Amino acid sequence: MDDRHLPWPLRWCGPVATIAVAQLLGTSLWFSANSAAADLMIAWQVSAADIGWLTSSVQVGFILGTLFIALSGLADRYRASRIFVCSAVAGALFNAGFAWLSEGLTSAMVFRFLVGVSLAGIYPVGMKLIVSWAPERTGQALAQLVAMLTLGTALPHALRQVGADLPWQTIILASSGLALLGALLIHWLGDGPHLPDARQRRAPSPSAVGRRVTVLDAFRVNRFRAAALGYFGHMWELYAFWTVVPLLVSHTVLASKFAVLGVSGMSFGIIGVGALGCVMGGWLSRRFGSAKVALGALGASCACAVVFAMFWQDLPAIALGLLLLVWGATVVADSPQFSALSAQACPRELVGAALAIQNSIGFAITVVSIAATTMLFERIGLGAAWLLVPGPIVGLLGFAWASRRSINEGVSTEGTP
16 A cells, blocks of 8 residues: 555554544544433433434434435545545534534434434445555454444443533534544545546446446345345344443343443443454454354344343343343444445445445434334333344345355355455
């Protein structure tokens, strides 16, 4: 990789680490409102359910934003670094607008929706930047990226523990400042040398003459379809699990046995350990390949869900805590490996759009699974954990089905180590 043009701090860190840090800074916008939930409930006289609409607004904005990027071809017509920078700046401004201009839930939802749209140009485009700099170790590099996203997801729980006395506007604006710093890092870094230049991609190739190549062509590739189906099953479980982690802690023996840690402290640990799971999965992918790591992690998280649903009342506190930590580590470790498999399988000229639409569909699935799991929890309690099990099972079966079709066509589905 030729990174001699970079400022010395970026040369010291390397392109992959720079993108991972920029991703953490940019995606800090995603859950910034969660750390202000208690203050907003008092200031606006709203309920916890109303605050939940702020998170849903971000999710919907992200879904629609990724759909637009994918179907319009924007992600592959312009430089990924330029899209990232513009999106991070826009997200920072909309987030600041949420802090200073929101007068109630309705206006706040509008700003959070726009933050979600902006994130569509940060998360999937960040994955494309990784591919452009390190295609030979995509699984390991994407693992670092998702590890940073996982830490960003866990961060609000830590902020609630240590920053309760800060004005909520200060915490929100801090996220905007971090996003601007992430934009600056990517502006310095630029695109990697391993994808065609955006200007070259605007002209149709001779093989494409007479037929417009669209992102849907990626789904014609069985290797891509296998990875996508595995990813969709994983997404059914992931965000629903992250949403109910505080409930899993507060409604079990953990809340009383480890009261000194607090529900928020334990939730931060259970979610945050996923970053370690991603890094370990990335290291293992170099040895065993992305496919084996992804399927192993998906199977392990499924097993954790089954064990928790069956035995949460009987397990001692230590065993239950370890189970949740293993679940937290494995539930997200497969995400970068499925994305790596997708990036390796689809045509190079469709990498950005394909990852964007895969993200869009995956996050649409999370909206359904989060709503279904939380509603079921209100009715039957922690037995709602059973609802997380079908996602990994469908993901494993879908991957196996599409892989078999690929093998029948003489193409291996094993990820490139």
